[in-house]
Amino acid sequence: MRxxxxxxxxxxxxxxxxxxxxxxxxxxxxxVTATAICGSDLxxxxxxxxxxQAGDILGHExxxxxxxxxxxxTLKKGQKVVVPFTIAxxxxxxxxxxxxxxxxxxxxxxNQDVAQxxxxxxxxxxxxxxxxxxxxxGGQAEYVRVPFSDVGPIVIPDGVDDEKVLFLSDILPTGWxxxxxxxxxxxxxxxxxxxxxxxxxxxxxxxxxxAERVIAIDHFPHRLExxxxxxxxxxxxxxSAVYEALMVMTGGIGPDAVIDSVGLEAHGFFVDNVxxxxxxxxxxxxxxxxxxxxxxxxxxxxxxxxMPAVYGGFIDKFPLGALMEKGLTxxxxxxxxxxxxxxxxxxxxxxxxxxxxxxxxxxxxEDAPKGYDMFKNNQNEVTKVVLKPGFN
Amino acid sequence: xxxxxxxxxxxxxxxxKKRDAFAESGIPDGKGGSLVARAVTINRPVxxxxxxxxxxTNLPTFMENVERIDILDNKxxxxxxxxxxxxTVEWDAVVIEEASxxxxxxxxxxxxxxxxxxxxxxRDAGARGTVVTATIAYDPPAGIVGKLIAKMFQREPAIQxxxxxxxFKQLMETGExxxxxxxxxxxxxxxx
Ligand SMILES: NC(=O)c1ccc[n+]([C@@H]2O[C@H](COP(=O)([O-])OP(=O)(O)OC[C@H]3O[C@@H](n4cnc5c(N)ncnc54)[C@H](O)[C@@H]3O)[C@@H](O)[C@H]2O)c1
Ligand SMILES: [Zn+2]
Ligand SMILES: [Zn+2]
Numbered sequence: 001m002r003x004x005x006x007x008x009x010x011x012x013x014x015x016x017x018x019x020x021x022x023x024x025x026x027x028x029x030x031x032v033t034a035t036a037i038c039g040s041d042l043x044x045x046x047x048x049x050x051x052x053q054a055g056d057i058l059g060h061e062x063x064x065x066x067x068x069x070x071x072x073x074t075l076k077k078g079q080k081v082v083v084p085f086t087i088a089x090x091x092x093x094x095x096x097x098x099x100x101x102x103x104x105x106x107x108x109x110x111n112q113d114v115a116q117x118x119x120x121x122x123x124x125x126x127x128x129x130x131x132x133x134x135x136x137x138g139g140q141a142e143y144v145r146v147p148f149s150d151v152g153p154i155v156i157p158d159g160v161d162d163e164k165v166l167f168l169s170d171i172l173p174t175g176w177x178x179x180x181x182x183x184x185x186x187x188x189x190x191x192x193x194x195x196x197x198x199x200x201x202x203x204x205x206x207x208x209x210x211a212e213r214v215i216a217i218d219h220f221p222h223r224l225e226x227x228x229x230x231x232x233x234x235x236x237x238x239x240s241a242v243y244e245a246l247m248v249m250t251g252g253i254g255p256d257a258v259i260d261s262v263g264l265e266a267h268g269f270f271v272d273n274v275x276x277x278x279x280x281x282x283x284x285x286x287x288x289x290x291x292x293x294x295x296x297x298x299x300x301x302x303x304x305x306x307m308p309a310v311y312g313g314f315i316d317k318f319p320l321g322a323l324m325e326k327g328l329t330x331x332x333x334x335x336x337x338x339x340x341x342x343x344x345x346x347x348x349x350x351x352x353x354x355x356x357x358x359x360x361x362x363x364x365x366e367d368a369p370k371g372y373d374m375f376k377n378n379q380n381e382v383t384k385v386v387l388k389p390g391f392n
Numbered sequence: 393x394x395x396x397x398x399x400x401x402x403x404x405x406x407x408x409k410k411r412d413a414f415a416e417s418g419i420p421d422g423k424g425g426s427l428v429a430r431a432v433t434i435n436r437p438v439x440x441x442x443x444x445x446x447x448x449t450n451l452p453t454f455m456e457n458v459e460r461i462d463i464l465d466n467k468x469x470x471x472x473x474x475x476x477x478x479x480t481v482e483w484d485a486v487v488i489e490e491a492s493x494x495x496x497x498x499x500x501x502x503x504x505x506x507x508x509x510x511x512x513x514x515r516d517a518g519a520r521g522t523v524v525t526a527t528i529a530y531d532p533p534a535g536i537v538g539k540l541i542a543k544m545f546q547r548e549p550a551i552q553x554x555x556x557x558x559x560f561k562q563l564m565e566t567g568e569x570x571x572x573x574x575x576x577x578x579x580x581x582x583x584x
Contacts, residue, residue: 021575024568072567089566093435093520108570109558113551125570135572145574148566 002389003057003141004368009047010376012058012369020137020145025072028149030081034162035062035139037368037375037385038170039196039263040310044129045372049312051114051131060085060127061169062139063162066149074150080160081153082168083146084337087125087136090151100124101334106148107134118313123334139169140368142389154341157349163356163386164348167197172355173340174308175201175261179209181306181331182257189213191246191255191298192232193291194262195223197358197384198308202259203232204353215249217242220380226357246298254300262291263309296322307332358384364391404429406527428528428550432557435521436564442493442514444564445524454559454569456583457552468501481505524560526553 005015020029038061043049063082066075075081088095088103095103106125107115114132115122125147128138137144146153156165175198182190190206192199195218206214207230216227217235224234235245246255292307296319299305305328323330347353360383363371371385406429434441444450448469452458459480462470467487475481483504489497489511497511510528517523562569573579 018575018577023571023573023576023579026566026568089562089570091435091565092561093433096435105562105566105570108572109555109562111572112555112558116554125572134570137572137574147570 001142002365003137004059004365004387005054006044006052006056006058007054010045012045012372014366014368015055017055017057017141020143022068022070023145024147025070026148026150027070028066028073028075028146028153029068030062030064030083030144030146030153031067032062032064032139032142032144032365032389033080034064034166035059035141035365035387036166036169036171037061037140037371037387039198040129040170041372042376043263043310043312045376049130053131053135056128056130056135057137057141058128059138059140060129061166061171062127062144063156063166063169064144066153067143069149072150075153075155080156080158080162082156082165082341083127083139083144083153084168084173084341085127085129085170086334086337087127087134087147088152088338089148090338095151095338098336098339100336100338111135126334140365140387142365152338154345156345160349161356162388163359165345165355166386167201167355167358168337168341168344168348170335170337171197172201172344172353173337174198174335175203176205176340176344177333177335178202178259178261178306178308179205179211181304181308181333182206182259183304183329183331184209184211184257186210187212188256189215189250189253190257190259191215191217191295192227192259192261193217193295194260194309195220195227196261196379199259199261200226200230200358200383202261202308203227203230206259207231208347208352215246215255222380223383226383229357242294243298250300254298254303256300257304257306258295258299259306260292260295260309263311293317293319296328299326299328301326303328305330308335310334359386361385362391363387365389366392404525428553429525430550430553430557431523431525432561433517433520433523434561434564438493438514438516438522441522441524441564445512445514445560446490446496454563455556456559473506483508524557526557528553 001019002014003017004012006012041058044052044058066077066079066081069075086101087106088100089105092104101124103124107122111131111134112122125134125136127136179202184190184206188211190211192202192214195216203214203216214232215235216232217237218224219236219238224236228234235242296305348355360381365387368387371387374382375385448461448463451461457474459474460472464470468484470484472480472482484501485498486501487496487498493514495511495513499509500507513525515523559569571579573582
């Protein structure tokens with residue numbers, strides 16, 4: 001089959017590789033009909049994530065048709081499914097609590113050591129996202145082996161357009177969980193850093209959860225424009241001073257809840273950020289983290305900090321004092337996708353959530369390297385790239 | 393169970409910084425001076441977890457380096473364990489203590505290629521299932537034999553025990569052992 005493989009920093013290629021097969025009884029194989037490039041993939045593309053190996057197949061946002069099932073899969077050939085990016089067993093303690101991204105059994109035993117050392121505990125497996133998250137081949141491919149297919153993939157009713165439901169695999173639940181973690185109360189003002197796919201879904205979700213005002217922050221005019229369409233007020237951090245603007249816009253109180261949907265590659269030339277860039281390139285510190293610092297400083301006293309953005313290692317100058325002194329609550333985590341998929345599928349079917357607005361580019365899987373380059377270098381216009389095998 | 397007095401805290405002996413803890417480990421007939429302990433909580437009833445483990449012929453399904461275990465009688469078994477260069481090391485082990493749904497303790501018999509002993513405790517953890525704690529004592533090997541054994545245990549018994557317990561948990565909870573292999577050929581290569 002054809003699949004997009006990582007070969008190094010800014011080097012991804014479509015290679016011909018062996019087709020996947022059923023290996024374990026709960027597996028299924030799907031034929032991919034649509035797959036997307038994610039902001040998280042850019043972290044791999046930019047070489048920020050350790051334990052990558054040349055030839056690793058990327059992609060964790062994908063859907064397709066079931067073409068083969070293992071003896072214990074509950075799926076049927078021919079069904080259309082969206083696959084959650086978190087690989088979770090459904091039967092451990094954490095899955096029982098719907099903390100799917102903390103599943104005990106998603107990672108092969110030998111791949112659990114790195115996270116056990118780095119974080120104290122291994123987490124769920126992830127598709128196409130380095131060997132410390134399992135080394136599973138990802139979905140930017142013609143076919144994918146999907147473990148635990150009896151509990152992960154969600155079956156999509158016939159006749160629904162792929163593009164409407166594809167984002168159930170990651171960014172829609174991620175934006176939704178980000179808003180949920182912000183514990184929004186009616187009348188709240190919520191500030192969202194980053195108007196990428198995650199931030200834009202967080203904006204929509206925050207309104208659905210009762211936020212009175214949402215203030216969206218980015219520097220790409222087009223992305224800010226999309227946030228505005230959903231009713232957000234905007235701050236362009238290149239044009240305006242973010243903290244000062246937020247304070248004036250909230251009458252000196254600060255946002256009741258803040259959401260960091262930027263992550264470890266925050267852009268911008270702020271003093272602390274430049275230091276991070278130097279340290280990141282010399283491996284003194286691993287994560288660039290301006291947005292989370294700014295969010296914590298701006299958040300009102302007793303407010304809530306939600307951090308869907310991905311951080312992998314250590315940051316310094318983390319405003320721990322502000323977190324403590326202001327009595328903030330911080331909630332974060334990889335998304336418990338399986339938990340959110342059914343309700344969000346309903347919301348899509350009922351027209352409560354708009355998903356397709358996000359897609360700016362559709363391409364053949366063969367053109368995936370171009371897609372990465374565009375998504376990386378023209379973020380203003382390129383809001384989401386959807387790849388379809390056989391599109392051309 | 394564990395005598396915690398010399399220390400004054402409740403931490404298990406295997407985690408004590410002073411290694412004279414060994415005598416306190418409660419492992420009967422401890423072999424050698426190294427001690428590792430690993431605990432895992434398995435979301436299944438204790439009777440089921442114990443029964444699967446007590447049938448030693450099941451152990452090779454999740455103990456990566458164990459090629460085969462032959463049952464000699466109710467207490468004694470013969471272990472064949474993979475070593476580098478297609479070789480194997482072998483020993484007879486005897487169950488020296490056993491309490492249904494609670495404990496299995498074993499020791500290798502004289503003449504073993506690698507002297508070892510240990511115990512696996514099973515504890516009913518209510519809604520969380522069963523806590524399985526494996527404590528293994530082994531002769532810290534030296535020289536060529538040491539290298540062989542380090543390789544055999546992948547790096548060291550602590551890591552091997554941890555990985556084996558994770559696989560045991562996966563098998564009991566999910567009915568299979570997680571793998572990222574894309575196809576059966578890759579999977580077989582991993583297991584070899
Ligand atoms: N928690 C999860 O499970 C999960 C799932 C998916 C994605 N993510 C993470 O969420 C984050 C966002 O993902 P995405 O796909 O939307 O990425 P993206 O790269 O498309 O969007 C990030 C946006 O942040 C903006 N930005 C950069 N620096 C900023 C700053 N200092 N202040 C304000 N905005 C700034 C960028 O201009 C960009 O528009 C990434 O870190 C990604 O890894 C997490
Ligand atoms: Zn994603
Ligand atoms: Zn699980």
